[in-house]
Amino acid sequence: MTAQHPASGAPATATRPILALRAISKNFGAVAALTEVDLDVAAGEVVAVVGDNGAGKSTLVKVLAGVHRADSGSIAFDEREVTITSPADAHDLGIATVFQDLALCENLNVIQNLFLGRELRPGRLDEVTMEIRSWELLRQLSAKIPTVRVPVASLSGGQRQTVAIARSLLGDPKVIVLDEPTAALGVAQTAEVLNLIERLRERGLGVIMISHNMEDVRAVADRVVVLRLGRNNGVFDAATASSEEIVAAMIGASDNVVSRRRNRRERPGDE
Structure with missing residues (x-):
């Protein structure tokens, strides 16, 4: 099954994922940090996960790293369903995480x-x-x-x-998660890190890159997964999607566009 952006219809990758998350949810008391989030990454692919503050990016990283255990949903690694309950579990599977600090x-x-x-x-x-x-x-x-x-x-x-x-x-590892790898870096240092991410892809690793920098995302990512308020809100081909489309999904503007289109279609006498 391929995920699509609600407005653009951009398909997700058809390559067999090495890591597949399905309907991952995580609550902290009454706060839903993640709600039925899906995420795929294939070997030799860089997937950028973007979203505004509070989108659920940090929680997703910690679920993958074994810091938090998902409340529901499934995780498959190499087409085998697995459970990640600790950092040791993630390490033993072949998932490495480089946190922002x-x-x-x-x-x-x-x-x-x-x-x-x-x-x-x-x-x-x-x-x-x-x-x-x-x-x-x-x-x-x-x-x-x-x-x-x-x-x-x-x-x-x-x-x-x-x-x-x-x-x-x-x-x-087979999958490496990078949490804001270019945050607070200058131009030359950012270019150095982006080159490093290219090397990871060439080595055949699946790379999940958490970022808020659209220029960096478009420079190295193959696909862009948007989270909004703890939910999936779009999957984009990084080579063809515009920054405006991705930002619109991040802030919810694309949701309004879809809603307006639906309302126009449902009005009597509209084509």
Whole structure:
């Protein structure tokens, strides 16, 4: 089944999804954060999830990361229904999440951050192997980091984002969720991160990119999924949809257009 935007009728991808969410709902007391949300991402595809404040983006990220458990709905991974009740469940499935705060230790160097909690210890700390693997991973991502022994505190925002993403890849995930990866970055640093997202797609990962920046979304996304007030409100082909169409779905303007069209059709004597 393909999702369509209520006004444009733009179809969702027909590629078999590696991750498929169906009718995901999450309530916090009387507040419905997510209501029957659907989301697909295929291998080698970048899906941008956009929406205004309160749209449910952060809750969706935390459901995928295992921080929150969905109240209802189903999640399929590699065409097998699964349950995500903890971050460990998400990790074991192959879902990695890079949160907006990055969770890096600024006093540690790049190698130490990459292997934090997963140090190689065949009897003693294997610093040589960890450094080699760090360089290999960063080169695969075309990362612009001059040395892996520099403290993270001395890196730019784009370089820190690169370290956080590289760290998530050590577990060989199949899907990576990026929460506002270009927020508060300058032009050059944003371009660096967008290039990194392209590398992730080339590696065959499914990428879910949470963003509010339409320029960044249109630069790298294959599809754009709009959330509004915790519900799906459109799926767009990023290559053909205009920013105006996507923003209209985000703020609900397209809903008004559809309603007016329906009302005109239902008036007696109207064509």
